[in-house]
Every structure is written in C-alpha cells, then in structure tokens.
Amino acid sequence: MTATPSPAASRGTEVRLTDLTRVYAGNVRALDGFTLHIAPGEFVALLGPSGCGKTTALRLLAGLEDADGGTIEVGGRDVTNVPTSKRDMGMVFQAYSLFPHMTARQNVEFGLQLRKQDKATRHGRAADMLDLVGLSKQADRYAHQMSGGQQQRVALARALAIEPQVLLLDEPLSALDAKVRSQLRDEIRRIQLEVGTTTLFVTHDQEEALAVADRVGVMNAGRLEQLASPAQLYKNPATPFVADFVGLTNRLHCRVAGGVAQVLGGAVPLLAGSAGDGLAIVLVRPEGVTIAPVGSGGSGGAGGAAATVVSASFLGASGKIVARLESSEGVGDLVSVQVDNTDVTAYAPGQRVLLAPRGDAALAVSAT
Amino acid sequence: MRPSGALVGVAPFFVYTTVFLLIPTIVVVVGAFADGSGRPTLDNVAALGGANSSFLPALQHSVVLSLVTALAGAVIGAVLAYAVSTARPDGLLKRFITSLCGVLAQFGGVALAFAFMATFSIQGFLTVWLNSLGLDTGSSIWLYQWDKGLMLVYLYFQIPLMLIVFLPAVEGIKPQWREATETLGGTTWTYWTKVAGPILLPSFIGATLLLFTNAFSAYATAAALISQASPIVPLQIAGTFTSEVILGQENVGKAMALAMVVVVALVMWVYAALDKRASRWLVR
Ligand SMILES: Nc1ncnc2c1ncn2[C@@H]1O[C@H](COP(=O)(O)OP(=O)(O)O)[C@@H](O)[C@H]1O
Ligand SMILES: [Mg+2]
Numbered sequence: 001m002t003a004t005p006s007p008a009a010s011r012g013t014e015v016r017l018t019d020l021t022r023v024y025a026g027n028v029r030a031l032d033g034f035t036l037h038i039a040p041g042e043f044v045a046l047l048g049p050s051g052c053g054k055t056t057a058l059r060l061l062a063g064l065e066d067a068d069g070g071t072i073e074v075g076g077r078d079v080t081n082v083p084t085s086k087r088d089m090g091m092v093f094q095a096y097s098l099f100p101h102m103t104a105r106q107n108v109e110f111g112l113q114l115r116k117q118d119k120a121t122r123h124g125r126a127a128d129m130l131d132l133v134g135l136s137k138q139a140d141r142y143a144h145q146m147s148g149g150q151q152q153r154v155a156l157a158r159a160l161a162i163e164p165q166v167l168l169l170d171e172p173l174s175a176l177d178a179k180v181r182s183q184l185r186d187e188i189r190r191i192q193l194e195v196g197t198t199t200l201f202v203t204h205d206q207e208e209a210l211a212v213a214d215r216v217g218v219m220n221a222g223r224l225e226q227l228a229s230p231a232q233l234y235k236n237p238a239t240p241f242v243a244d245f246v247g248l249t250n251r252l253h254c255r256v257a258g259g260v261a262q263v264l265g266g267a268v269p270l271l272a273g274s275a276g277d278g279l280a281i282v283l284v285r286p287e288g289v290t291i292a293p294v295g296s297g298g299s300g301g302a303g304g305a306a307a308t309v310v311s312a313s314f315l316g317a318s319g320k321i322v323a324r325l326e327s328s329e330g331v332g333d334l335v336s337v338q339v340d341n342t343d344v345t346a347y348a349p350g351q352r353v354l355l356a357p358r359g360d361a362a363l364a365v366s367a368t
Numbered sequence: 369m370r371p372s373g374a375l376v377g378v379a380p381f382f383v384y385t386t387v388f389l390l391i392p393t394i395v396v397v398v399g400a401f402a403d404g405s406g407r408p409t410l411d412n413v414a415a416l417g418g419a420n421s422s423f424l425p426a427l428q429h430s431v432v433l434s435l436v437t438a439l440a441g442a443v444i445g446a447v448l449a450y451a452v453s454t455a456r457p458d459g460l461l462k463r464f465i466t467s468l469c470g471v472l473a474q475f476g477g478v479a480l481a482f483a484f485m486a487t488f489s490i491q492g493f494l495t496v497w498l499n500s501l502g503l504d505t506g507s508s509i510w511l512y513q514w515d516k517g518l519m520l521v522y523l524y525f526q527i528p529l530m531l532i533v534f535l536p537a538v539e540g541i542k543p544q545w546r547e548a549t550e551t552l553g554g555t556t557w558t559y560w561t562k563v564a565g566p567i568l569l570p571s572f573i574g575a576t577l578l579l580f581t582n583a584f585s586a587y588a589t590a591a592a593l594i595s596q597a598s599p600i601v602p603l604q605i606a607g608t609f610t611s612e613v614i615l616g617q618e619n620v621g622k623a624m625a626l627a628m629v630v631v632v633a634l635v636m637w638v639y640a641a642l643d644k645r646a647s648r649w650l651v652r
Contacts (some may be wrong), residue, residue: 085550089549093548099563110549
C-alpha cells in the first residue's frame, strides 16, 4: 500500500495500527482486527456509520483506551503501553473541551507550560498558533465568550501548540452549523498542509471525509473495509458497503453477463469484485444515469427505461431529479438522477421521461 | 404611564420577600432598639455584652460550631459528591442517594438527635447494655455538649446538604477536560491542581458558606438534643421568649437576632466578592 506523499511528508510521523482489538463490557467488539497505516504527514479520514468503532480507534491511538490486542507504533516506536501524557498527541474533541477558566491564550499555552517552557517562548508560540487559526484578536476571551467555531479553532491551536506527533480530531465539526462547518473543514486542511503534521480525522459525514483527506478509510463493524483516495473510493468501491456508504447510489436489478450488466435498456461495465453471471443488483450513482423527456429522441438514441418524474430539485451547483420506474427494475423503484442545474426546470413532477445508463463502471452485488 | 407588564410577573416574588424577609427584618431591627413600651433605647444591645450575659460565649460557640461543621461537611460532602458523580447517571443508586440526602439535609438532625439519645444517653440502650455487661461507659454528658455531640449531629445534615448543592458543579465537569489535560502531557495531579480544582473552587467556597449559614441558623436539632442550657444563639433567642428570669425582655432576643443578621450579612458579602471574581469566566 503506497500513499500519495503530501507536500509536508518530511516533517510528519508515521503511524502503524496493527490488528487492534477492543472489547467493551457486554462483549461489544468495538474494534475487531483493525489495521491502518498512515504515512508521514498524511491526512487520513476515518469514515463510517455511528457505532462502527471510529472513536475507539482514535482513542486507542491517543492512549485514552487500552487495546485488548494488537500494536500501536508511532514513528517506528511501539507505544502500545505508553500512557497518554507521554504520547505527544494533539487531540481535538467534538465540543466543550476548552478549559473554561482560562482564556484562549492560556488554553493554548497550557501544554507548553507543562513542558516547562519559559514565559516568552510560550507567549510567542501561543500568538503564532492563534494567528494560524485566525483568532489573534480573541486571545483574551473565555470559552463562553466565543462561538462554537471559534472554540474549535482554539482547541486546534492548543493541540498544535505542543508540536504533536499526530493530530487527532474526533468529529470536530459535527456540533457546528452547516456554513461554519464547511469553512472550518477547509481551514483545517489548509493548516494541516502548512504544519505537515500526520493527521487522523474521524467523521460520519462522507462529504466531509472526501473533502479534507489524502486518503479515506471506510470502517464497518470494527474493521477497515477500504483505504483509498477520495476519487478511488468513489469510482472504485471495493465492497458493496463502501459503494453504499460513500455517495448516494441507486440499486437496480440487472442481468450480468461477461462482466457487463444490462440495466435501464443499456450496458454498464462492472468493477472488479462484482457478482458473476446471472441476476444481480447494480449500484449506479445519480451521475451515472441520463434522463430525457419522452419523445425527445435523446438518451443516447437507444431508448432507455420509461419513468415518471416525482420531484425536481435545484441544489445550487447541480440539480436532482427523482423518477419512478414503470417497470420493476428498481429496488424500491425510485431512481435519482443528477443533472446540470440549468436543466432542472425542464422537468416537472408527473412528466414521463426515459432513463438510461451513462456507461460508467459500477459494482454489482448478488441479488440474494 | 401604563404599568410595565414585566412587573406583574415578578409581583409574587416581591410579595414573598416582603412577607418572609423584609417584615421580619424590620421587626427585628426596630425591636432591637426599643424598650417594652416602644421607646427607643440601646439597653437591649448593651445587655448582650453585659458582664453576666451568656450571649457572647454563645455567639462564639455558634460561630465555631458553624465553621467547623461547614468545613468538615464541605470536605466530606464534596468527596461523596464526586463518588456519586462517577456512578451511572441514570442508575438507581444515584437517584436513591440524592433523594435520601434531600430528606436528611432537611430533617436528618432532629431524627439523629433522638436516635443518639436512645442509643448513648444514660438510659440509652447501648449504655444500658454495656452497663449490664459490667462495663463502665463513663459519663454520657459529651452527647449534650455543643462542641461534641451537637457537632456530630450537625454533620449529619451538613454532609447531605453539601452533597446536594455541590453535585451539579461536579457533574458539570466535562470528561474532555481530563482527556485534554492528559494528551497535552499532564498527570492526574496536574488535572486536579490546574483544571478541576480551580474550576470547582468557586462552587466549593459558595457551598461552604451556605453550610455555615445553615448551621448558624439551625434550631430544631439543637432544641431536640439540648434541654438544660442554651450554649448557642438560636437556643438563647428562644430562651428569651420562654424564660421567666428575663421576662419582659423579649426585645433582647431581637437584639440577638440582629447580631445573627450581621454575621450572615458578613458571610454574604464575602460570597458576593468571590462570586464577582469567578463570574469573569463562569457561564450562567
Ligand atoms: N465506554 C464504552 N463502554 C461500552 N461500550 C462502548 C464504549 N465506548 C464505545 N462503546 C461501543 O463500541 C462501539 C463503537 O463505538 P465508537 O468507537 O464510539 O463508535 P463511533 O465513534 O464510530 O460512533 C459501539 O457499539 C459503542 O456502543
Ligand atoms: Mg464517535
């Protein structure tokens, strides 16, 4: 497994989590043979549904939980049994982690104070960090005098101030509102590229994971299903779980023959790992389906499957049409189609349309 | 001008404070400086400091008793509150303990005073039983002394009260603060001295002062346990209304009450000063 080296790779630390197991009371296997290798300076996002073990993996790396099995190596050193305070991890929690009786500056200086740095050094470093996160003017504010987004920036500055081996973020944006969330998300990425710290970012939001990370690890039931770049993950999902979890997909009944699925009156080439010949379900992305009004003669000429528009929505940069198939090809018979935002107005609920596959490669799974 | 709507809402509060706080205070203050027929005088106040007056020793006992039981109750109650906070939040144990403390903080003193007498007094069953075994239990006088038995009984309601008033502060402590301290390189010691300690201190001091005023003004427990002398101020005040020796001097009792008001006012002043410092970072 080779990682795309990030620009700051030379400064980062390598992390190897090998075969980690964590069993909670009641025999809950939060991690079950979890293996992840993060290259120096790399930004990896752990993505998965709630309860799949993301937080547990992060907390094991931080030393806040003990592993029941497996090893943790940071920078070539086995830290499996090293206490949290000696691991040099920068941690950003979901919310409310700032010390309420300290100002932003005092929070950022806290770790440096514990490292016995002198006052001038501490002040300088704290000022730099607050500047990095764009909060120089708020240095003397207490947590309750700042917005949620500002508090998270201070938490980030505090974590980075100690020049940690690894930066760990556990759903740091999930308590913020949508606009601040995407702003801060991009800023976290900018800052990470600037400081070059190896980073593990946990989230259940696929859009967030795909937007920030060099590579995304998709987790399911305590294991890593696939670790790949956002583009690879989207185009080449290794398992049905990944295909389903990453991006919206349409599930359509099809007939597979010779690595090609016949669906919506067209052919879809199949990805490696797909089901063999016979009946199957193919997972087609909304942008993998074309739509045309009946009688326009569009849709690649070869006809397509007849459907009725249920809704047409404008989503800013793009548009989404949802249509109900007249045949029983669809599993649950609604199909989402992504269209250009200028085309949304061409469709209205009740209108008859023809759907056809665009021909992008997709994954097919056994119909049973 | 029409009366503001906001005033209607707070009217019950003003009625309440007038009836239960303002009027009694005025009665006490006015009465403290009036003689039996209502003429102004300083005699009542002067009588408190008189040579054969037992008021000053009683005031000293009251202050020491309140201070000791407030400090001991606060420390023990705080430790218990921390222990309770680590129990499962929705657990039965926690609900049971907090309800029990609610009752004990209100009625614990009197009930325990009777239990003490039934157990340790000269006719108490423990004493009688030990005596029947030929063991001399000595005098059980300690039970009725303000700095022994009474102190012990006061702790019985001070500790539960501390637990109740301090528990919310302890539960406001976020687990992330400890974890952030650890990842930043801090130890358990660092956490308690630099994070949890300073965060809890204002609440702790506030609760301790509350315990002080609680003990200072407590009457029922002492009245249940002590019938011979009046070693503390609340018992002395009651004495001025029932005693035949100082008949016609009820207004001396009001002067004593005024002295109590002064002490409590001092405590409130300390509290307000502290609160002002902490409110820089406290969220309300
Ligand atoms: N302290 C704990 N005690 C018992 N079970 C836990 C504890 N922490 C997590 N779990 C369980 O472990 C599983 C994984 O949890 P977690 O790592 O928090 O998932 P995620 O962060 O992906 O939502 C869940 O089933 C959760 O209920
Ligand atoms: Mg989680």
